[in-house]
Amino acid sequence: MNQTEKISVKSKKFILFYIILLIFSITANTEQITFSADSMTGKAGSKNSTTILKGNAKVKTESMEISAETIELSGKNFRRITASGNVIGKNTESKMDFTCERMEYDRQTKIAVLEQNVELSDIENGVNAKAELIEYDQKKETAIMQIQVNLTQKKNVCTSAYAIYSKNEQTLEMSGNPKIVQNGDTFRAQVILLDMETQEITLTGRVKGSVSTAESSKPEQKNSAEPKTESSENEEEKEEIPEEQNGIPE
Numbered sequence: 001m002n003q004t005e006k007i008s009v010k011s012k013k014f015i016l017f018y019i020i021l022l023i024f025s026i027t028a029n030t031e032q033i034t035f036s037a038d039s040m041t042g043k044a045g046s047k048n049s050t051t052i053l054k055g056n057a058k059v060k061t062e063s064m065e066i067s068a069e070t071i072e073l074s075g076k077n078f079r080r081i082t083a084s085g086n087v088i089g090k091n092t093e094s095k096m097d098f099t100c101e102r103m104e105y106d107r108q109t110k111i112a113v114l115e116q117n118v119e120l121s122d123i124e125n126g127v128n129a130k131a132e133l134i135e136y137d138q139k140k141e142t143a144i145m146q147i148q149v150n151l152t153q154k155k156n157v158c159t160s161a162y163a164i165y166s167k168n169e170q171t172l173e174m175s176g177n178p179k180i181v182q183n184g185d186t187f188r189a190q191v192i193l194l195d196m197e198t199q200e201i202t203l204t205g206r207v208k209g210s211v212s213t214a215e216s217s218k219p220e221q222k223n224s225a226e227p228k229t230e231s232s233e234n235e236e237e238k239e240e241i242p243e244e245q246n247g248i249p250e
Helices: 003-022
Strands: 024-028 031-036 039-041 051-060 064-074 080-091 096-106 111-122 127-137 142-153 156-166 171-175 179-182 185-188 191-195 201-204 208-210 221-223
Touching (some): 051 080, 064 096, 096 127, 142 171, 179 191, 185 201
Parallel strands (some): 201 221
Antiparallel strands (some): 024 031, 031 051, 039 051, 051 064, 064 080, 127 142, 156 171, 156 179, 171 191, 179 185, 185 208
8 A cells, every 4th residue: 555545544534533523323232322522532433442522512312411511431332421511411201400510420320420519400390409419310210419408399498418309209308407498487307308299397306496477377297306405495586386296386
């Protein structure tokens, strides 16, 4: 092969490679993955090596759509997807949208770990959550939230250091200085369980709170806590919730 022919072959490979950069589809474990970006490094079509997409990177699987500044596909059959920089995603099966700065998604376990300034929205149920770390299990439809958790649903504003949201059961369990503000009333305890369908709140351990007497009707409260200590009685300026009753006094 002469020098001219070698240059021609290299040029064809170069052109083919950059065509693949624009949009590339593979089929792995019967699931199709489509991705695109401004540039790509790695072996096109290799199922065991790492492929890095940079600039307007987008990846779409059968149940997940992800866009970010950089996306890395790695592992056998591109099992792992790692995205960073202005990450925007959507789970098309569970109808959950999210944004964050970094995420890892395992296509086999269907678990997504979202990190830094995370916002997760359950569109079907009107639930919006914020945290620094959220682990979302697509199979179980649960989200484990940690650090500066803030969740809103209907007239509930829920905050804590740790929380577990179950989409199917429509429940929220909080711990780590949890608090719920509901219709202007405030409830605190060691552990709080909120039934999002019935709006029933279960308080466990060191219960305290305040209610507005102007409200004519309140949701039923379940109190499974120990009696309140004297040191906690003066912490609220409004009317205290008697712990010997299950529910809020008229």
